[in-house]
Amino acid sequence: MSGFDAIPLEFFQDYPAPGVNFIDVGCVFDDPVHWQLAIDTLYERTAHLHFDFILAMDARGFMIAGALAYKRAIGFAMARKPGKLPGEAISIDYQREYGSATIEIQPARIKGERVLIVDDVLATGGTIEAAASLLRQVGKEVVGAAALFDIGFFEDKRTLTMPVTTLRKV
Numbered sequence: 001m002s003g004f005d006a007i008p009l010e011f012f013q014d015y016p017a018p019g020v021n022f023i024d025v026g027c028v029f030d031d032p033v034h035w036q037l038a039i040d041t042l043y044e045r046t047a048h049l050h051f052d053f054i055l056a057m058d059a060r061g062f063m064i065a066g067a068l069a070y071k072r073a074i075g076f077a078m079a080r081k082p083g084k085l086p087g088e089a090i091s092i093d094y095q096r097e098y099g100s101a102t103i104e105i106q107p108a109r110i111k112g113e114r115v116l117i118v119d120d121v122l123a124t125g126g127t128i129e130a131a132a133s134l135l136r137q138v139g140k141e142v143v144g145a146a147a148l149f150d151i152g153f154f155e156d157k158r159t160l161t162m163p164v165t166t167l168r169k170v
């Protein structure tokens, strides 16, 4: 193992609900070497994809998406939990590993046509599929999604409508 695969990870069993093995992505953010490795690896692994804009998922996706957008020199918008976005917003309810949730986007802020959705963790895929649904509703092409971690338990249980790049299966 080397590179991003060698970063020591921290898990919390039964957080935030019984049965969940929660990966704390803070263990990537809190070390500058790990953080740079994460963003540089994500940049390399998505370099071939033709996206011109990023949708950043609230909240742990924000830092990752912002860093990738900066490195790629493109814009990004935030998909937020309900009631946080001013002006016109559209929303969707969905299921994720530990229960239901809602996200919103401001259509006017999606200032690109081919969008990459960026988050920290892929589990059931409910979050990225909800985001893709909102983007398609406003006529955007979803090029794919990218996340640092893939919760392997869900690999055979999810149906994804887009290619997803993940850096490490856990």
Ligand SMILES: O=P(O)(O)OC[C@H]1O[C@H](OP(=O)(O)OP(=O)(O)O)[C@H](O)[C@@H]1O
Pocket: 057, 058, 059, 060, 061, 095, 096, 097, 098, 101, 119, 120, 121, 122, 123, 124, 125, 126, 127, 128
């Ligand atoms: O593939 P899924 O089953 O949808 O799970 C993945 C999502 O779950 C977490 O979000 P959470 O809603 O807990 O948000 P947070 O970043 O605000 O903690 C994580 O950050 C992903 O967005």
Ligand SMILES: Nc1ncnc2[nH]cnc12
Pocket: 020, 021, 022, 023, 024, 096, 097, 098, 121, 122, 123, 124, 151
């Ligand atoms: N197991 C998990 N760890 C961290 N974030 C998550 N989001 C959904 N499932 C998760």
